[in-house]
Amino acid sequence: MCRLALKTASKPFSPYDVLTAMEAMQEGYDGSGLGLVLRGVKFTDFTYRTQDPILSGIAHTEAAYHRLDAFMQEKGFQLKYDHEFDVDFKKIEAQDRYKYFLRVYKLPASWKTYAADEVEEQLMLNRLELRKNGEDHGGDLTVFSFWPDVVTIKEVGWPLGIGKALHLNDDRIEARVVMAQGRQNTNYGINLYACHPFFIQGIATMTNGENTAYVPIKELLTGMHYPGYIGYQSDSEVFTHILHYVHKRLKLPLETYKHVITPLKTEELNMHPQGDFLKGMRNVCRRMIIDGPNCVIGSLQDETCIMVQDHKKLRPGTVGGKKGEWAMASEMCGVDAMIPDRDRSHDFQPMRENTVIIPPDRKEMKIWSQFDPYPLPQVA
DSSP: OEEEEEEEEEEEEHHHHHHHHHHHGGGOOSSOOOEEESOOETTTTTTOOOEEEEEEEOOOSHHHHHHHHHHHHTTEEEEEEEOOOOOOOGGOSSSOEEEEEEEEEEGGGGTOOHHHHHHHHHHHHHHHHHHHHHHHTOOEEEEEEEEEEEEEEEESHHHHHHHTTGGGGGGSSOOOOOOOOOOOSSSSOGGGSSSEEEEEEEEEEEEOOOTHHHHHHHHEEEOOOOOOTOSSSSSTHHHHHHHHHIIIIOOOOOOOHHHHOOOHHHHHHSTTTTTTHHHHHHHTTTTGOSSOOOOEEEEEETTTTTEOOTTTTOOOOOEEETEEEEESSSSSSHHHOOOSSSSSOBBOOOOOOOEHHHHHHOOOEEEEEESOOOOOOOOO
């Protein structure tokens, strides 16, 4: 099994805090990789404006790095900040790392007339074009995300070891949300794109478990011919794309995600106040139903954080915290490492019908059940 850890707090904190939670759960993974997604980003040596996109990735060669520069200049992006990691390359297992990059850009002047959804679409398409550029050159350029207020870091090795090698404990980068996964590589070859969390247009998820319904879900998503539904070096990437499809493209409330991936039985829906709609949605989205065991943790663009389980409930997940500071983890010891001074009697382990939601205000943990009515979408 993999191990998951997420911390969300009103005050920015070091991602290294979450790596200590991964260390507490280290018996649950094999050290084949670490993935980090940070939101609500703060740099100590740069005043960051949250509307500027951050490009995250790895240039494996100097030539790849120069191609990246040329690509961004040609597209009209203006470089505003280039974070310099203090890297101890002797502690990095992989030997083909020329530069880890986190680069803040100003949007091209030609985009000023774009609506918000057009900007989001173009950011995704530019990321995908850079990814293909790297793949066309033997994989010498890896691009994880290109989005405002999001930093993504991925590398092969033990989480705490990677954190030390990149000096993530120097507090030069902080964030209000940090997602981390120690990836146990059980099904596929090691590939940085296969390392959780996965990201698309402001939505990120990571999973502990195995998605045995992966093939039909992947075929459905790729058959939509949506540019961002590619990759799938991991069977868990489809969870991110389903959430994107439900919340961003269908514009349904967040709670309906659970109804799509793990719908209630017909006899349960017959008693549900919105049962007719949910039965119709289940029929339309039938090929998105997951077959676990899975525990999924996710975060949205507004810093909302969620945890859901599948019906088998065979992968653990615990949520705990206090006003202004919350944690989600595969094990209670992970939550302990991130928020040791909480009231543990208020910790919660979601059941098969639950979605746990930590809203952006972080005042309280909200527990929603599929048996409850879901909020109706806002109609403009």
